[in-house]
Amino acid sequence: MPFPLGKIVCVGRNYASHAAELNNPVPEEPLLFIKPATAAVDIRQPLHLPEGRGSCHFEGELALLIGKRLCGANTDEFPAAVAGLGLGLDLTLRTLQAQLKKAGHPWEKAKGFDHSCPLSPFVRLDSLPDWDALNYALWLNGELRQRGLTRQMLTPIPDLVAYISSHFTLEPGDVVLTGTPSGVGALHRGDRITMQLQENWLQVETRVA
Secondary structure, three states: OOOOOOOEEEEEOOOHHHHHHOOOOOOOOOEEEEEOHHHEEEOOOOEOOOOOOOOEEEOEEEEEEEOOOEOOOOOOOOHHHEEEEEEEEOOEEHHHHHHHHHOOOOOHHHHOOOOOEEEOOOEEOOOOOOOOOOEEEEEEOOEEEEEEEHHHOOOOHHHHHHHHHHHOOEOOOOEEEOOOOOOOEEOOOOOEEEEEEOOOOEEEEEEEO
């Protein structure tokens, strides 16, 4: 991309099924948090998980690359600002996250650590897709673990990006992770992950070092 990577805005519990699997309430509005640019790493490289910090879970997500500034945007302004589509992993130190949540503390240490956001290359959009008809999937060691269908999102992508821009100005180079479906789980050394966007748009593979 012709601009440096910026912030990574993430959305928690955008699939009811994922909220249910972790026994979390479904939020009434998008639940946002931010990973710094230092969290990003090329997903095609081996994943290095933090040691001594408890269980680290994978969360496969559809990623949007922002190409134009958005501030207080509406859903009509959103499509022209998306420069590409990709895939990402929201790596989460689940044990630490649970401890932070119980204490009423922010999640950043469990979500924004170095290399906590492996990202794929982005597919340039030559034409606008049907935002409600996108699908992606994640396999762990050859077993299908996650399948995301954008029509099942609690907040659809156009509304989601407009909502984010009302709280955080989105700049070229920012990335939006749109939420994970059910099927998340712990990673272990030697695990292999395959992710696919649509059937023929993008496929990436990685492993845990």
